[in-house]
Amino acid sequence: MRTTIQQPNSPQNGETFQFKPELLTLSRTWKPKAEEGRLRKMIFVWIALAVIVIFFMLPIAYLFSTSFKSPVDVVDGSFFPNAVEAENWPRAFAQVPLWSFMRNSILAAAFSVFVTLGVAVMATYAMLKLEVGKSFLPDMILASYVAPPIIALIPMFVLMQKLGLLNSIAGMVLIYGLMNVPVAFWLMRSFVLQVPKALDEAAWLDGASYFKTFFRVTLPLLYPAMIATGLICFILSFNELLFAQAMTFDSDSRTLPVGISLFQGERRVNFGQMAAASSAGIIPVYFIALFCQKWLIGGLTQGGVK
Amino acid sequence: MAKIDIINVQKYYGSYHALREVSLSIKEGEFMVLVGPSGCGKSTLLRSIAGLEDISGGVIAANDQPVNDLSPQERNIAMVFQNYALYPHLTVRENLAFSLKIHKFEKSEIDRRIKLAADMLGLTDYLSRRPKALSGGQRQRVAMGRAMVREPTAFLFDEPLSNLDARLRVEMRTEIRNLQRKLRTTAVYVTHDQVEAMTMGDRIAVVNKGGIEQVGTPLELYRDPNNMFVAGFIGSPPMNFISARADGHQAVLEDGQVVTIPVKAHGDISIGLRPEHIFLDKLEHHHTLKCKESRHFDLGSSLQYFFDLNGTEIEVSASGDVRSHSGVEIQIHFDPNDLLVFGADTKRIR
Numbered sequence: 305m306r307t308t309i310q311q312p313n314s315p316q317n318g319e320t321f322q323f324k325p326e327l328l329t330l331s332r333t334w335k336p337k338a339e340e341g342r343l344r345k346m347i348f349v350w351i352a353l354a355v356i357v358i359f360f361m362l363p364i365a366y367l368f369s370t371s372f373k374s375p376v377d378v379v380d381g382s383f384f385p386n387a388v389e390a391e392n393w394p395r396a397f398a399q400v401p402l403w404s405f406m407r408n409s410i411l412a413a414a415f416s417v418f419v420t421l422g423v424a425v426m427a428t429y430a431m432l433k434l435e436v437g438k439s440f441l442p443d444m445i446l447a448s449y450v451a452p453p454i455i456a457l458i459p460m461f462v463l464m465q466k467l468g469l470l471n472s473i474a475g476m477v478l479i480y481g482l483m484n485v486p487v488a489f490w491l492m493r494s495f496v497l498q499v500p501k502a503l504d505e506a507a508w509l510d511g512a513s514y515f516k517t518f519f520r521v522t523l524p525l526l527y528p529a530m531i532a533t534g535l536i537c538f539i540l541s542f543n544e545l546l547f548a549q550a551m552t553f554d555s556d557s558r559t560l561p562v563g564i565s566l567f568q569g570e571r572r573v574n575f576g577q578m579a580a581a582s583s584a585g586i587i588p589v590y591f592i593a594l595f596c597q598k599w600l601i602g603g604l605t606q607g608g609v610k
Numbered sequence: 611m612a613k614i615d616i617i618n619v620q621k622y623y624g625s626y627h628a629l630r631e632v633s634l635s636i637k638e639g640e641f642m643v644l645v646g647p648s649g650c651g652k653s654t655l656l657r658s659i660a661g662l663e664d665i666s667g668g669v670i671a672a673n674d675q676p677v678n679d680l681s682p683q684e685r686n687i688a689m690v691f692q693n694y695a696l697y698p699h700l701t702v703r704e705n706l707a708f709s710l711k712i713h714k715f716e717k718s719e720i721d722r723r724i725k726l727a728a729d730m731l732g733l734t735d736y737l738s739r740r741p742k743a744l745s746g747g748q749r750q751r752v753a754m755g756r757a758m759v760r761e762p763t764a765f766l767f768d769e770p771l772s773n774l775d776a777r778l779r780v781e782m783r784t785e786i787r788n789l790q791r792k793l794r795t796t797a798v799y800v801t802h803d804q805v806e807a808m809t810m811g812d813r814i815a816v817v818n819k820g821g822i823e824q825v826g827t828p829l830e831l832y833r834d835p836n837n838m839f840v841a842g843f844i845g846s847p848p849m850n851f852i853s854a855r856a857d858g859h860q861a862v863l864e865d866g867q868v869v870t871i872p873v874k875a876h877g878d879i880s881i882g883l884r885p886e887h888i889f890l891d892k893l894e895h896h897h898t899l900k901c902k903e904s905r906h907f908d909l910g911s912s913l914q915y916f917f918d919l920n921g922t923e924i925e926v927s928a929s930g931d932v933r934s935h936s937g938v939e940i941q942i943h944f945d946p947n948d949l950l951v952f953g954a955d956t957k958r959i960r
């Protein structure tokens with residue numbers, strides 16, 4: 305816009321430049337329609353994003369604010385506490401062994417991710433690329449994924465008892481690790497399918513065994529997908545309550561969700577402390593998600609084919 | 611290096627009969643081209659040779675040893691895929707070294723072979739790049755190099771040039787052919803482009819509907835096709851077919867014009883005449899047919915005419931400059947010895 309009116313050395317007439325108001329209006333109408341449209345679109349996108357973010361953040365903000373409320377304020381229901389009761393946080397940690405719970409949760413979730421990926425990545429590859437089990441196995445996996453977890457609770461409990469893994473982190477690692485395999489299969493599926501079959505075939509013809517082909521060619525291409533899948537499985541395990549509640553009995557193996565639920569049980573519910581414990585429980589997950597973010601974005605096959 | 615014998619090979623995909631009793635002998639060091647329309651089974655045959663498809667019947671043998679039961683890993687065959695199938699996470703050098711490392715070659719030998727291949731293919735400056743940082747032609751060369759360093763018994767190519775632009779394709783044809791001549795490695799090359807087949811192959815196998823129609827040198831197929839399919843597929847522009855009724859050496863066209871044919875035939879026939887064998891200026895021994903011009907294109911170096919003969923379009927590539935108008939009656943001339951005659955069963959009558 306400025307360049308249209310500020311051309312003092314304009315060669316057309318050689319005169320000194322004179323400001324002409326109609327030029328300004330002209331240049332204003334000259335502004336491309338598309339740009340205006342884009343601006344409107346941006347504003348819309350930002351508003352929509354803001355609404356969505358607020359929608360999802362509100363409960364967390366409320367939780368965080370509740371963690372600073374006195375019992376009276378909690379009942380009152382206002383968004384902000386009338387008086388900040390910072391005591392909730394140290395008391396929450398004093399009331400139950402939150403640090404142990406958190407450690408147990410992180411250990412159970414982290415190791416379960418290795419179990420899940422160890423099984424699921426190879427299984428996905430075998431089923432989709434080597435067509436082991438044709439369409440039957442994938443369908444089975446979907447079926448087991450659809451079933452409500454609670455129906456597995458009693459058989460799992462008995463199995464764990466027989467294995468002597470009740471009330472242990474190892475037991476929870478095993479349960480979570482296997483429980484998340486169907487989820488991981490369905491998450492990994494599209495990534496595995498994106499790796500062209502010709503790559504495997506090229507490796508076979510190059511003399512690589514099926515295992516070498518998997519480990520040297522396919523697996524490196526699946527790292528980003530595995531990090532994404534692992535993260536989701538970690539969160540699922542970290543947040544799991546049903547099995548943890550049934551199979552862990554003391555602070556050496558209880559996980560954070562179980563720990564938080566303990567605030568409900570004894571005598572009266574202290575919502576402020578419970579909120580503090582919950583807020584603390586969210587933090588590790590968020591940090592891990594933030595930390596993994598840069599690996600989640602990344603090309604998968606990067607031009608090896610075509 | 612090896613000769614490859616394909617004997618009565620059958621392939622079913624479920625109930626679909628993809629290869630019907632295919633037999634083909636590929637000589638040691640030969641460049642064999644498989645050409646045919648889309649879906650005719652070229653890739654299936656090639657992949658069967660590689661061991662990537664299990665065949666349902668017949669024998670595939672290398673140097674008279676059946677390889678049916680060998681896995682792809684054991685066949686020591688190198689394949690260049692249509693989409694190159696380079697390992698995207700490895701550099702060019704690592705791509706080339708992949709199979710050599712698997713086979714536990716000495717480091718010095720690996721380096722020697724990579725250097726040789728890189729020099730030959732002009733890849734020396736790109737050895738530390740990843741495939742995504744290469745152009746289509748360079749990727750193609752890496753794929754070639756990966757096949758080459760292994761010194762395999764045979765090269766298999768599955769339409770390796772179809773992702774390149776027209777000009778690069780012509781360049782790479784020559785390059786692949788020269789490379790194969792130098793290395794003297796048996797090669798089987800799949801394409802659906804008959805020009806590629808004609809320019810590259812020592813011999814060509816024309817594949818159609820899961821079977822081989824004819825095998826021969828490019829000239830044999832051009833001059834002496836066994837049936838209408840081969841006659842129509844080989845040669846560009848494609849052969850014209852004129853239907854007629856024959857009685858001995860005389861053939862009568864639908865509009866009553868009479869043509870003398872070089873062989874004896876009876877009943878319904880198709881007369882094949884190549885566009886390049888039709889002239890607009892008459893020579894002494896030429897026969898003449900009357901038809902109407904429908905359209906023409908000026909290609910600069912030559913003119914491409916289409917004439918209408920009893921509703922059949924006849925293509926003519928002529929240098930003669932008869933710029934007539936559509937609908938105008940015109941005479942075309944040809945040497946009757948250039949005519950090919952096909953029976954109602956589409957087989958050649960000799």
Ligand SMILES: Nc1ncnc2c1ncn2[C@@H]1O[C@H](COP(=O)(O)OP(=O)(O)OP(=O)(O)O)[C@@H](O)[C@H]1O
Pocket residue numbers: 623624626628646647648649650651652653654655802
């Ligand atoms: N895995 C498969 N399952 C079922 N049918 C198949 C399979 N692979 C190929 N076919 C069929 O077999 C026939 C031959 O396929 P093929 O890939 O060999 O053709 P092609 O000659 O290579 O064709 P193109 O030039 O298009 O590559 C086709 O009709 C195809 O549909």
Ligand SMILES: [Mg+2]
Pocket residue numbers: 652653654768
């Ligand atoms: Mg094909």
